[in-house]
Amino acid sequence: MKAKPEILLVEDDTNIASGLQKVMRANGYEVTTLSRGDTGLEQAIAQAFDVVITDLRLPGLDGLELVRRLHQVKPKLPIILITAHGSTEVAIEATKWGAFDYVPKPFEVEELLDLIAKALESSRLMSEPVDMGEAVPGRTAIIGNSRIMQGIYKEIGRVAATSVTVLIRGDTGTGKELIARAIYQHSNRAAAPFIAINCAAIPETLLESELFGHERGAFTGADARRIGRFEQANGGTIFLDEIGDMDANLQAKLLRVLQDKTIQRVGGRENIAVDVRIIAATHRDLEAAIRERLFREDLFYRLSVVTIKLPPLQQRQEDIPDMVRYFLRRYGPEAGVASPAITPEAIAHLQSQDWPGNVRELENTVRKALLTARDYAISLEHVKGVLARARAPAAVSAQSHAAYVTALMDQVERGEVHNAFSKMLADLEPELYAQAIQRARGNITKAAQWLGVTRLKVREKLKEFGLSHKREPEAL
Ligand SMILES: Nc1ncnc2c1ncn2[C@@H]1O[C@H](COP(=O)(O)OP(=O)(O)OP(=O)(O)O)[C@@H](O)[C@H]1O
Ligand SMILES: [Mg+2]
Known part of the structure; x- marks a missing residue:
């Protein structure tokens, strides 16, 4: 990986350009700024940028045309479009043509920085090669020559060349994402985009529109049409991570995609044909989820045409x-x-x-x-x-909350912690689960009720933190 990600900014308003350039540099990016669409396109093709940010109205070649032509040459290069007021419809065209996303002017700088970070992550997933079974210095590899791993390499080889749906199963941290990327990279869709969506990280209400898009007025706040990831990934691969966490309503819609290869935008009636290969992953016990009616059996069968299981x-x-x-x-x-x-x-x-x-x-x-x-x-x-x-159990025990937060914020300021909130959760969670299961005397149902989470969640966390519990009183 390069020391600093390189960004090309194509913007003809010198004030905006210099302002953005300053902010991006302060955030650790290398920035090249150009003011014309045509030179922007040339440069973007000639040089290996990690992200391209472009204005819509530009001399020489407009931003939309830039997106269209650049995406043809470099389909994996994320392009972020900056649109002026009233031109969101145009931006929508752009996402259909392969733009990664867009920000409408005026926008908060944070919003753009967020998008850049997302674009970089997406580009890393697509472009960072994953070698199988061998460690080449400086490259990502799936390590392991055990019989189990040999078998998995073989399976990857077998399914990669096809467009068949693959379900990757395995406990947390077993390498599911790595395997998904390897399949993609060895597939005949390797030149087309790979779009990863974490179904557990996006609130249910937003996930549907993230995946399938929505029409203007589909719900409050939907003031413009949005193209979903399925349409955007047309011709490519979608990685649905944590699919076991998808809610029932959405499961039904996903089933439709698998059956008919069409989607409907939220609030739309049109059936839109999509050609997307689906790779899904979950650490959940889907059979148990099916028994609890949390996961649709028909979807399970559609997804698990090929299953790759990563053992602990x-x-x-x-x-x-x-x-x-x-x-x-x-x-x-x-x-x-x-x-x-x-x-x-x-x-x-x-x-x-x-x-x-x-x-x-x-x-x-x-x-x-x-x-x-x-x-x-x-x-x-x-x-x-x-x-x-x-x-060691929770680092918090010996300290008052204030002292804990002070230490945490110190780490944040020093740049050692990038997400204070999840760090806090990570610090406290093991103790919370340990006490809950201990007080519930091993009764997972009770612990789940107390904690306000599902029983599956409790089981998963106990495993993650290496906590044991007595035999559960009922089958799960
Ligand atoms: N066989 C392997 N060789 C080298 N690194 C691996 C291997 N398997 C996993 N890793 C590394 O371990 C980490 C976790 O892997 P990954 O994110 O793919 O797990 P996961 O199964 O998706 O976990 P989760 O369910 O928690 O999302 C990553 O940093 C990954 O690069
Ligand atoms: Mg994962």
Whole structure:
């Protein structure tokens, strides 16, 4: 990855251009500014930018035409359109032609920065190559030569060339997203976009319009038409992550896409044909969800034409040493350790752990070990220390809330924490679940009621935090 993402800004209003340029540079981006559409297009084709931001009305070539032509040449390059008041309809055309998204003028700078971050993430998912089974320095790889992983590489090879729907299953941190990207990259749609949507991260009410778009006036606040991701990804691949969290209404609509290959925008009547390959993933026990009527059985069968199951890391322990060495090389530089070494005893200890958080937990552990590593090899004691600290119950217990928040905000200011809210949740959650399940004496239903979450959620969290519970009184 490049040190700084490079952005091309095509904007003829010099005031706006210099203002935006300043803000983007302050946020760590390399920015090139051009004022004409035609030179903008040339430059965008010639140079490897990570994101292009363009105004609509431009001398030489307008923004819309720029989007259309650039998308033909570089379909994976995210383009953000800045539109003046009253030209949202035009921006909609642009999303159909492949623009990543648009901001209507006037906009808050934060809004644009948000979009840039999203565009960069989307472009990373599409463009960062995923190698299978081998670690090439500086590249992302799926590590593991165990029989299990060999089988998975074979399956990826088998399904990639087709457009068949694939369901990837496995516990949290087992590598589902990585596998989804590998399938996409080895598919005959690799040159077309790959759009990832996390169904659990978007509120239900917004997810439908995110996926399928909406017509103007479809609901309060829908003051313009919006093109959904399915239309936008036409010809490409959509990755529906956390599909087990999708609500029933939307499940029915997704089923339609799979059956008829058409969508309807929210508030629209037109059936719009879409050619999109769907890759879905979930860590949920879908069979249990079907029994609880939380997941549609018919959708399940449509989705699971091909299922790739990623077993917990514990079942492929022989891959752990290679993974550890891979993560050491990968994260050594950021920790300031050029060629990190580790003792065989330390590796053996890592290999003997349960890893309820699977590869992600192993990865985080190696990263933490590196941050406190010295010049000599990482030892068994060092690794034990890191594991003990990571598994200690809530860091909050000894401190007052104010002191905790102060420490957290200090970290935020130093740039060590980027999302204070989720950090706080992550710090507190394990203790909350531990106490709830303990007080409920292992009764998951009771714990779920107390916490105001679903039973599936409780089960999942207990597993994630490595908490045990007595036999549940009823089948789940
Ligand atoms: N076999 C592997 N080799 C190398 N890295 C891996 C492997 N599997 C997973 N990882 C890394 O572990 C982390 C978690 O993987 P990923 O995000 O794909 O998991 P996931 O199954 O989607 O988890 P979740 O259900 O929590 O979303 C990522 O940083 C990923 O790169
Ligand atoms: Mg994931």
